[in-house]
Amino acid sequence: xxxxxxxxxxxxxxxxxxxxxxxxxxxxxxxxxxxxxxxxxxxxxxxxxxxxxxxxxxxxxxxxxxxxxxxxxxxxxxxxxxxxxxxxxxxxxxxxxxxxxxxxxxxxxxxxxxxxxxxxxxxxxxxxxxxxxxxxxxxxxxxxxxxxxxxxxxxxxxxxxxxxxxxxxxxxxxxxxxxxxxxxxxxxxxxxxxxxxxxxxxxxxxxxxxxxxxxxxxxxxxxxxxxxxxxxxxxxxxxxxxxxxxxxxxxxxxxxxxxxxxxxxxxxxxxxxxxxxxxxxxxxxxxxxxxxxxxxxxxxxxxxxxxxxxxxxxxxxxxxxxxxxxxxxxxxxxxxxxxxxxxxxxxxxxxxxxxxxxxxxxxxxxxxxxxxxxxxxxxxxxxxxxxxxxxxx
Numbered sequence: 001x002x003x004x005x006x007x008x009x010x011x012x013x014x015x016x017x018x019x020x021x022x023x024x025x026x027x028x029x030x031x032x033x034x035x036x037x038x039x040x041x042x043x044x045x046x047x048x049x050x051x052x053x054x055x056x057x058x059x060x061x062x063x064x065x066x067x068x069x070x071x072x073x074x075x076x077x078x079x080x081x082x083x084x085x086x087x088x089x090x091x092x093x094x095x096x097x098x099x100x101x102x103x104x105x106x107x108x109x110x111x112x113x114x115x116x117x118x119x120x121x122x123x124x125x126x127x128x129x130x131x132x133x134x135x136x137x138x139x140x141x142x143x144x145x146x147x148x149x150x151x152x153x154x155x156x157x158x159x160x161x162x163x164x165x166x167x168x169x170x171x172x173x174x175x176x177x178x179x180x181x182x183x184x185x186x187x188x189x190x191x192x193x194x195x196x197x198x199x200x201x202x203x204x205x206x207x208x209x210x211x212x213x214x215x216x217x218x219x220x221x222x223x224x225x226x227x228x229x230x231x232x233x234x235x236x237x238x239x240x241x242x243x244x245x246x247x248x249x250x251x252x253x254x255x256x257x258x259x260x261x262x263x264x265x266x267x268x269x270x271x272x273x274x275x276x277x278x279x280x281x282x283x284x285x286x287x288x289x290x291x292x293x294x295x296x297x298x299x300x301x302x303x304x305x306x307x308x309x310x311x312x313x314x315x316x317x318x319x320x321x322x323x324x325x326x327x328x329x330x331x332x333x334x335x336x337x338x339x340x341x342x343x344x345x346x347x348x349x350x351x352x353x354x355x356x357x358x359x360x361x362x363x364x365x366x367x368x369x370x371x372x373x374x375x376x377x378x379x380x381x382x383x384x385x386x387x388x389x390x391x392x393x
Contacts, residue, residue, distance in 0.1 A: 008034040009126050012053035014044040014070070015088065016062045020113070024057065027115050028122075041070030048080055055126055057109075057118070060089040060100070068103050075104035082132075084125040088113065173207075235278040235362055242314060242383075243268045245279060246305055249286055256291065261299040264290070267306045272314055275385050281359045282383075285367075288352040289318045289379050297322030313365065313382045320378075325371040333369050356381075 011033045015021050018039070025035050036053060038044035040062050056074075060067035067087060074080040087100045087108040100108055106125055109118050246268050257264055286305075293303055302321040307314055325333070334357040360367040364384045371377035 008032060009054040010034045010036060010051065011122065012036045012038065012044060012048065012056045014038045014041065014056065014062070014067070015059040016040060017059070020059075020088075020111075024113065024118075028119070031119055033122075041065040041067070041073075044070060045073060048074070048083075052080070053083060054129065055122055056083055056085045057122075058085050058087055058105075060087055060096070068099060071100070071103045071105055082129075084129055086118075086121055086125065177207075235281060237276050237278050239274045240277045240279045240282060241274050242272055242282075242307055242316070243270045245282060246286060249283060249290075250305070253287070253290060256294065260294045260301065262294055262301040262303060264303045264305065267304060268316075269307065272307060272309060273385060275314060275383050277363055277383060278359075281362075285356045285359050285381065286316075286318070288356050292352055293318065293320040293322060293377070293379075310382070312386065313384050315380060315382050318379045319376065321376045324373045324375045325369065325377050327372055330369040330371055334367060 011028055013021055013024050013028075013035060014037075015024075016039050021037050021039070025037060029035050036047060036051060038047050042064055044056075044058075058067045058071060062070075065073075067089075071085050071087075074083065074085065081104070084106045085104060087105045088111060089096065089100070089108060090111040097108055106128075107121050109121060246266055250264055250266050253264070290303060294301060297320065304319045305317070306319070307316040309315075334353045357367050360381050360383070364386075365382040367379070367381040369377055369379050
């Protein structure tokens with residue numbers, strides 16, 4: 001009979017009898033095992049702290065601490081309790097055998113040792129231990145799958161709730177307007193040639209257009225987030241001067257800032273080194289972070305942009321004077337379908353921040369938020385000077 005393991009299993013033999021040690025050492029080495037030896041319990045425990053065996057053959061009667069106490073100590077330690085222990089004993093009393101099992105042994109062999117018997121028992125218990133480890137690994141993998149499934153189910157629940165709100169409400173509003181227009185048209189007593197013409201206020205049309213644009217933006221964001229998850233963010237990189245990009249962005253956002261009675265101070269230094277990045281995608285990141293601050297805070301917000309060189313990265317900050325966030329929310333704010341607290345006024349899917357993280361990560365950077373309730377929020381991101389591996393040029 002040979003060793004069941006493909007790789008050499010390690011056996012620790014503990015016996016104060018040098019002759020027994022030598023015989024077992026030769027036989028088990030020839031059977032394909034790697035052998036460690038100890039002549040007392042203390043040295044066995046010390047040796048295990050350096051090299052963990054797959055199984056232990058442990059003599060019962062030894063000087064110092066006997067085999068029972070050695071076994072008890074090994075089973076009391078988290079790092080050694082799972083090692084199978086087979087007692088070697090000349091004791092034939094049933095009570096002695098029972099005691100061995102009580103302290104944690106998995107089996108015993110009687111002296112004088114029968115080589116084929118001890119080999120069969122060793123192979124059996126190594127096989128059992130390997131199966132236990134495989135079962136535990138499978139259980140751990142299944143638990144991870146269960147946890148991931150729960151996370152996805154929760155994300156889908158949030159998605160369905162948000163979609164039902166963000167898409168259904170504008171559609172409902174548009175339908176109400178259209179139905180009212182039809183009713184007004186039916187009651188009109190105008191010239192029969194003009195009955196198909198229904199007057200509509202400009203403000204009504206503008207609201208309908210805004211609602212439709214929000215729906216289209218949401219649908220496009222959903223599709224983009226899914227595509228990025230499947231195939232990654234596509235980057236077309238070039239040399240980007242961050243200060244110039246942000247100056248242009250701030251100018252474009254001026255009407256939105258005026259509409260929200262907000263003030264934006266751009267303190268980005270002009271002497272920052274250029275970065276190799278996708279300017280269109282970076283524009284979207286900063287635009288999302290700024291509009292997110294405007295969207296979730298009352299009018300009169302103050303926003304500050306800044307950036308600095310740190311190691312081989314540029315660290316950018318978008319700081320606002322708004323209502324702030326709970327620190328725990330900052331940990332998950334960039335996850336898919338996660339939104340701010342109920343105190344932040346708008347209900348949405350949270351896709352904007354998720355897309356920001358996808359884009360920044362694709363550039364090889366990181367993004368995060370620092371905040372506390374009532375003290376505003378600081379969103380930060382890092383961008384490496386060198387191009388990421390995902391840049392296509």
